[in-house]
Amino acid sequence: MTSETLLEPRRPGTTRNRVPSWRTIRAVKGAGFSAPFFLGFLFVFVIPVGYALYESFYQKQTSGLGIGGRTKEFVGFDNFSRVLEDGAFWGSMGRVLLFALVQIPVMLGLALAMALMLDVVRRHLAHRFRFSFLVPYMIPGIVAALIWMYLYSPRLGPLTDILDTVGIHANFYASSMIWISMGNLLTWVGAGFNMLIIYGALQSVPREMFDAARMDGAGELRIAWSIKIPYVRSALVLTGMLSIIHMLQIFNEPLLFRQVAPQTVTKDFTPIMMIYYQAFDSSDYNYAAALSIVLALVVGAVSAVFYNLANRGQK
Template identity: 60%
Template structure:
């Protein structure tokens, strides 16, 4: 009887298992298979015949030795080390402020803070590019009022410009996750701390933040995964300032160019597998380090 019920319960997971199989496992397997081959063209690529040969791990060896690809990973990683902590700290502060409000006020502000996340990423990038524009944007003349002359598309400013855009777009989503974790904390802990004379700041530092560490780890892992796959924002910035944002600015841009501009699908598949491995390793190390601190 118990075994029958277990099988019936497992049957409800079949749609998910099928979706996971065909949308994740099969594409990943196909990418790995494609990465083991190399296409050779005769006639200097001008209408000659093409042959596909098994090359083993040659594409991976080439990828690890590709300074443009490894450099783009390092560039995005350094950017993530600054942008992700800033975004998570801002999301945590907003969640703590919402938690201090009444339920009615918190719901109103929560919806308002979620509005940027509801905007598609491409639309958000276009909006901010226009805001940054020295020709049509309001930020440049606003800076002139205080004697500031800033160029948001300059080489020294392009990463802060993209970081501001990503923080504005993602802060509401991370705030909601942290705020939901705060709502699950036993309110008796706060009342007991207040009776003992603890201030609201002390309660936040000593009780609330430790209680939502799991939510911060989750948002941190999701941010790392999303950051190393950044594509839309740099690609749109490239259309505005191609002299600053090159076609190899991020790993995904290099993979895109190899697949759709150079028609080197096999090498692009190998780079995709390498990037997936880097993502998995970075997420694993982040999880182990953060959970070890929690222990």
């Protein structure tokens, strides 16, 4: 092919077959792999939140003493104003946040201790203990709650009889004990999952650092405090943020405890319980939607504040 042929302009009406570049092919494949996630995110999160936001701007009005039926009217931000003035909702929010300030550090501390213990045992033993620690998390939440409710039962459970033998008379369903009872349950279920995340972060720590520290005379406790824990700080931040999100949305456990202690676990005991009863007991779906939107904003704000405070020292 001569240089004249290369410089010859294309004739009108002719096209060249353009082969897609490898970057385009890679981008298409990546979009194909991520499409299921985005579809699920759209139908499970975006659309429900959008629908809840839409419903929160309306209110169903009853006319003619109920005989004339109910009409749906646009009320703007009236439902949100009602949320801001609802002491029961904000009381449940504060109740859960105070509980989280105690339960989450205890659970994460236990998960960290379990992960550190697994890191010092032999590898073949670590696999066995890791599975044993993770078993409570694999149990469905409803089943786990029923197990602990049986253990707490004053007539059938063994815990009351065991404590009675040492002179301790405990009522696990009393108002002074109900949070401790649920805290035991949540710690038992969640410690294994958080331990697995922290233990995975520990495996990425260079082993040469431990050998060098031992040669300098450092013991295992000193190595754990000065090397291991700082290296898993990001994992602790992640587990802490996930625990806060879960705690503000706690529902299954108090709902089941309400069946045996309705005077202690009221309908507005937690924010999600209040939303549930507003929607399906009082049939006030519009107000429940407004409560859901406000709860989502609070969860996002608290998570963002915690994340920024926890990572401030790393900047």
